[in-house]
Amino acid sequence: MRLTEDIALVGGGAMTGFGLSSDFDAHVYLLDGGEECALVDCGMGTPSGIERVLENAKRAGIPGERITKLFLTHYHTDHAGGAAIYRERLSLQVAVGAGAKDALELPDHDATGFAAAKAAGIFPSGYDYKPCVIDDPLADGAERRVGRLSVRFIETPGHCGAHGSYLVTAPGQSYLLAGDAVFAGGKLFLQAIPDCDINESMKSVARLAALDFDALLPGHGAICLRDGRSHVELANASIGRLALPANLV
Numbered sequence: 001m002r003l004t005e006d007i008a009l010v011g012g013g014a015m016t017g018f019g020l021s022s023d024f025d026a027h028v029y030l031l032d033g034g035e036e037c038a039l040v041d042c043g044m045g046t047p048s049g050i051e052r053v054l055e056n057a058k059r060a061g062i063p064g065e066r067i068t069k070l071f072l073t074h075y076h077t078d079h080a081g082g083a084a085i086y087r088e089r090l091s092l093q094v095a096v097g098a099g100a101k102d103a104l105e106l107p108d109h110d111a112t113g114f115a116a117a118k119a120a121g122i123f124p125s126g127y128d129y130k131p132c133v134i135d136d137p138l139a140d141g142a143e144r145r146v147g148r149l150s151v152r153f154i155e156t157p158g159h160c161g162a163h164g165s166y167l168v169t170a171p172g173q174s175y176l177l178a179g180d181a182v183f184a185g186g187k188l189f190l191q192a193i194p195d196c197d198i199n200e201s202m203k204s205v206a207r208l209a210a211l212d213f214d215a216l217l218p219g220h221g222a223i224c225l226r227d228g229r230s231h232v233e234l235a236n237a238s239i240g241r242l243a244l245p246a247n248l249v
């Protein structure tokens, strides 16, 4: 599904998305930089989910061969579980915040939260989270190009320990791909997991509120193509009143 000439939405589950791929997938975005394209997050990577993502990409005018990179926001299964499969199938390079590299490469199921999520019955019993080589561990502020688009990595911990967001700048429009750092309506996604940190989450919201961007493209739920900053400001204003913003779930 084309969102703008720069970005398509090619995956996402039925629970918090638009039923485009596997039920538990987070939103999967596809940056269209022209000669180069890149996924931002990839979902859990079930065989049928991957086929749907690639079919959706093709419908948006982007065949798999043009996808050269995958940027991950964090290591949770609904965002990154399919990374190893996409890396092999599309021969793409995987980028993620440097702090998430070890958890994905081992993989460390405690660190990624997969062990807890599996025990809680969140993912199908036969599903496994495959280790993924990280080609491009990103430092805070790292800049990358995807064709005509520039992509800046911003550390935004809180939802989990090693979480990052991406500020994508195209000629005439900018986008914040916030992962699970902040959502439409100024909501947060705080969970009862060991590496979720409310105070870090608040600091990350303040960081994002200081940026200039047009669209807010979060990892779940509504997508805001205009005035996306107002949603982040809503969360930040709530924190300014010492009130915890509403939670996504």
Ligand SMILES: [Zn+2]
Pocket: 026, 076, 078, 079, 180, 219, 220
């Ligand atoms: Zn998520």
